[in-house]
Amino acid sequence: MGILGIDLGGTYVRAGLVENNALLKVESIPISKNGAADDVLNDIYNLINRFSDYEILGIGVGVPSIVNVEKGIVYDVQNIPSWKKIHLRDLLREKFNIPVYINNDANCFATGEKYFGKAKNYKNIIGLIIGTGLGAGIIINEELYEGKNCGAGEFGMIQYKNKNFEYFCSGHFFADEFNTTGEKVFLRAKKNEPEALSIFSMFGANLGEVIKIIMYTLDPEIIILGGSISKSFEYFEAEMYKSISGFSFSNSVNNLKIEVSEIENVAVLGAAALYYNDVGK
Numbered sequence: 001m002g003i004l005g006i007d008l009g010g011t012y013v014r015a016g017l018v019e020n021n022a023l024l025k026v027e028s029i030p031i032s033k034n035g036a037a038d039d040v041l042n043d044i045y046n047l048i049n050r051f052s053d054y055e056i057l058g059i060g061v062g063v064p065s066i067v068n069v070e071k072g073i074v075y076d077v078q079n080i081p082s083w084k085k086i087h088l089r090d091l092l093r094e095k096f097n098i099p100v101y102i103n104n105d106a107n108c109f110a111t112g113e114k115y116f117g118k119a120k121n122y123k124n125i126i127g128l129i130i131g132t133g134l135g136a137g138i139i140i141n142e143e144l145y146e147g148k149n150c151g152a153g154e155f156g157m158i159q160y161k162n163k164n165f166e167y168f169c170s171g172h173f174f175a176d177e178f179n180t181t182g183e184k185v186f187l188r189a190k191k192n193e194p195e196a197l198s199i200f201s202m203f204g205a206n207l208g209e210v211i212k213i214i215m216y217t218l219d220p221e222i223i224i225l226g227g228s229i230s231k232s233f234e235y236f237e238a239e240m241y242k243s244i245s246g247f248s249f250s251n252s253v254n255n256l257k258i259e260v261s262e263i264e265n266v267a268v269l270g271a272a273a274l275y276y277n278d279v280g281k
Contacts, residue, residue, distance in 0.1 A: 002054055005272030006044065006061045007105070010079025015047050016268035017054055021116065023265060025051070037082040045095060058099040059092060060274035062108035062267055067150045072102045101274035103146065105129070105267060106153055110137025111144055111277050112270025113224045117263045122221045126153075126214055127261075130207065131227030134166040138218065144277055155210050165213075168206040171229065174199070186232045197235065204236030208243025215244075215252055226261040233260045 002019035010033060016026040027050045032039035048059070065077040072089020092100040103111075110127030113119040119127075119139070127137040134156030138145045146152055156166030166172060174182045178199060188196035211223065225233065240258075247253050263269060 001057050003272040003275045004048065004051060004056050004059045005268040005270070005274075006047070006059065007108075007267035007271055008044070008061060008063045008077070008080075010064070013044055013047055014265070014268055015051065016265055016272065017051055017056070018269060018272040023269065024054075026265060026268065027051070031080070033080050035082065037084075037086060040080055040083060041086075041091060044092075048092075048096065056096075056098055058101065058275040059096070060101045060103075060108070060271040061088065061092070062103060062105045062271040062274075063088070064105045067102050067104050067146075069103055069146055069150055072100065074102060099275070099278075101278055103144075103271075103274055104135075104150055105270075106135035107137040107144055107146055107150075108270030108274065109226050109261075109266060110139050110224070110270070111273040112263065112266045113226075113261060114139055114142075115273040115276050116269045117224065117261060117266065118259045119222055119224055124218070124220045124222075126218065126220045126223045128155075128211075128214070128223055128225050129227040130170055130225060130229045132171050134170040134210070136214070140218070155213060158210070158213065160206070160209065165206070165210045169203070169210055170227075173203055173206070182229045182232065186235070189232065189235045200232060200235035201239045203229075204239030205243045207236065208240040211240070211244055211258070212247050215247055215256065219252065220256070222257040222259065224259050224261050226266060230260050 002017045006015045012028050013031050014028040017024045029047050031043045063074045066075045074086050074088050077083035089100045089102050106129050113127050119125040123142045125139040129135050136153035138153050158165050171182055174180050185196045185199050
């Protein structure tokens with residue numbers, strides 16, 4: 001018996017069966033992102049059917065959108081234009097007759113780290129995704145906190161300089177300021193190219209500023225960084241900490257741990273962890 005975790009991306013949907021805290025099987029298929037709403041649903045149904053030989057206790061789904069967690073409704077899914085308002089939980093329940101849990105991808109990331117990753121031994125956790133955008137999942141006293149409208153953790157939308165934090169602390173920074181990508185800058189930084197190292201220094205300083213806001217508002221024990229840009233941590237770490245050192249309370253700075261996620265398939269595991277998060281309440 002296992003839990004099925006599903007990660008709905010803009011190009012692919014992936015699913016993995018979790019049993020005894022381990023992934024037994026992972027499957028991935030492309031989605032009909034420009035098709036009708038039912039086309040995408042059928043892609044998900046077909047993927048779930050690939051696990052029909054297993055006894056599944058529940059399904060967790062992570063979606064890159066705002067989610068009505070109580071009703072299992074997803075709104076305006078990124079990169080899937082037809083998904084404006086989908087009653088995903090009810091549709092999956094009716095189709096497969098098992099419990100279903102829906103949440104956004106950042107909350108799944110934080111939950112995945114809590115149950116499977118570096119945040120296992122902590123009660124107050126931030127899972128901060130730095131990739132295409134900037135978003136966070138929040139766990140307070142071991143409880144996932146989504147806010148009334150599943151909008152908690154949108155630190156990227158806070159105004160910063162002449163834009164917002166997402167602009168300066170995600171892939172937008174590399175694309176819009178330097179007409180490149182984080183990956184390309186990373187490859188150049190590995191060759192010790194001064195310009196690439198300078199770009200990451202600026203990025204780290206900006207990231208440190210948003211982390212200070214997280215510290216002032218939530219005072220977490222640990223922040224886990226995820227997303228594609230987190231893999232370049234060694235190149236922006238020093239400036240990030242230099243920025244954080246300006247925080248008003250030195251004891252908070254000394255106690256805070258910042259780690260980079262090392263979980264493979266964390267999005268799938270995090271979606272599955274929604275089940276554990278619910279049954280453990």
